[in-house]
Amino acid sequence: MKGSPIWHPFTQHGLGEPIPLVTHAEGAALYTEDGRRIVDAISSWWVTTHGHRNPRIMAAIAEQAGKLDQIIFAGWTHEPAETLARCLIEMMPAALSRVFFSDSGSTSVEVALKMALGFWANRGEPRHRVLVMQHSYHGDTIGAMSVGARGVFNRAYAPLLFDVGTLPFPAAGREQDTLDELEAACHARPAALIVEPLILGAGGMLIYPAQVLAEMRAICARHGVLFIADEVMTGWGRTGTLLACEQAGIVPDILCLSKGLTGGAVPLAVTLASEAIYQAHWSQDRATMFFHSSSYTANPIACAAANANLAIWREEPVLERIGDLAKRQQARLAEIAALPAVLNARQIGTITAIEIVDGKGDYLSSMGPRLLAFFRDRDLLLRPLGNTVYVMPPYCIDDGDLDLIYAAIGEACELGAV
Ligand code: PLP
Numbered sequence: 001m002k003g004s005p006i007w008h009p010f011t012q013h014g015l016g017e018p019i020p021l022v023t024h025a026e027g028a029a030l031y032t033e034d035g036r037r038i039v040d041a042i043s044s045w046w047v048t049t050h051g052h053r054n055p056r057i058m059a060a061i062a063e064q065a066g067k068l069d070q071i072i073f074a075g076w077t078h079e080p081a082e083t084l085a086r087c088l089i090e091m092m093p094a095a096l097s098r099v100f101f102s103d104s105g106s107t108s109v110e111v112a113l114k115m116a117l118g119f120w121a122n123r124g125e126p127r128h129r130v131l132v133m134q135h136s137y138h139g140d141t142i143g144a145m146s147v148g149a150r151g152v153f154n155r156a157y158a159p160l161l162f163d164v165g166t167l168p169f170p171a172a173g174r175e176q177d178t179l180d181e182l183e184a185a186c187h188a189r190p191a192a193l194i195v196e197p198l199i200l201g202a203g204g205m206l207i208y209p210a211q212v213l214a215e216m217r218a219i220c221a222r223h224g225v226l227f228i229a230d231e232v233m234t235g236w237g238r239t240g241t242l243l244a245c246e247q248a249g250i251v252p253d254i255l256c257l258s259k260g261l262t263g264g265a266v267p268l269a270v271t272l273a274s275e276a277i278y279q280a281h282w283s284q285d286r287a288t289m290f291f292h293s294s295s296y297t298a299n300p301i302a303c304a305a306a307n308a309n310l311a312i313w314r315e316e317p318v319l320e321r322i323g324d325l326a327k328r329q330q331a332r333l334a335e336i337a338a339l340p341a342v343l344n345a346r347q348i349g350t351i352t353a354i355e356i357v358d359g360k361g362d363y364l365s366s367m368g369p370r371l372l373a374f375f376r377d378r379d380l381l382l383r384p385l386g387n388t389v390y391v392m393p394p395y396c397i398d399d400g401d402l403d404l405i406y407a408a409i410g411e412a413c414e415l416g417a418v
Contacts, residue, residue: 025052047264064304080303105232106139135203186223205353236260240349
């Protein structure tokens with residue numbers, strides 16, 4: 001065997017693309033072993049909110065590592081998890097009163113789906129159909145893939161994926177179709193609807209209006225269909241508010257959070273549930289308990305990191321920082337939007353996206369890898385989704401680094417997408 005034995009995620013090793021070795025990181029920058037400073041324009045897959053190695057989060061991890069590393073969480077508890085659960089309940093919408101821990105966005109979605117089906121099964125009304133939105137992405141485990149868009153990513157596993165009801169994406173001018181189809185689908189008494197609120201991430205950074213989200217929530221409530229908000233990407237300020245759901249004035253029955261939960265430092269996820277969902281599992285009968293766990297559920301070090309993140313949100317002007325970053329990006333996006341090769345320039349909060357014309361638009365179109373290499377050569381971590389180039393930086397990024405990002409995107413557009 002030549003080279004590293006590591007099998008990287010979403011990587012075709014046969015193409016022989018270089019895999020830089022990162023030695024350290026700080027703020028919005030990554031540093032490689034060959035001495036390069038790379039601007040992290042996508043927050044290392046959307047996780048890093050306050051910047052890499054935020055001092056408060058690093059200190060909390062170090063302190064916790066000196067006390068308690070890991071314990072079983074079935075039937076045992078610890079202070080970092082208790083504090084985190086209490087603080088989350090204070091910070092999140094009041095109707096969400098229960099916290100279930102897991103370790104990634106995908107597992108938070110698996111938990112949400114199991115909670116929804118468990119709710120109905122324990123009430124003696126075993127509903128199991130799940131409604132989803134076209135182009136959604138909810139993770140790469142079997143259940144999460146089942147409720148996400150089908151395509152080249154999961155074709156090989158299609159026989160294992162369960163059937164779902166798919167609503168059309170509420171594209172501009174077609175919003176009513178989505179709502180009508182949801183209304184019709186609700187008559188068949190599905191268990192739940194799962195959505196990415198306001199923006200579909202991996203599906204192409206597709207933004208839809210808060211009003212549609214609010215109406216979808218209302219339709220589900222009218223029909224008694226559980227509403228699951230997957231805020232794994234949108235949570236922790238990405239769309240300009242702590243949760244994207246806030247902009248629609250809605251509260252889901254189940255909420256999935258991960259990525260920025262620890263500020264992006266270490267893996268952790270939570271699925272928050274309404275009291276009704278918890279109570280449907282509560283009894284003296286062991287058969288109705290929530291049958292889910294993983295070895296590292298509520299790891300104390302990860303919980304300590306999350307507690308530090310929550311303290312940052314409570315004590316620092318995070319929303320102001322986000323608002324300021326949004327404005328600074330808006331000005332730069334406006335310049336790019338005027339270029340002839342650019343379509344659909346759009347923004348929500350700290351996320352901006354464009355399409356570069358001439359691409360086929362699917363993930364495997366050759367423009368994606370060419371753009372990736374183009375940006376890598378300019379010391380930028382940008383990872384286009386086909387011909388969709390998006391920017392989602394850590395909130396601490398400065399003007400100089402933003403200029404580098406947008407100048408390179410402008411250059412790519414002017415070169416006719418390289
Ligand atoms: N849900 C959404 C909306 C996501 O964007 C992602 C990841 O990008 C996931 C779930 C899966 O999260 P993870 O990669 O941590 O499993």
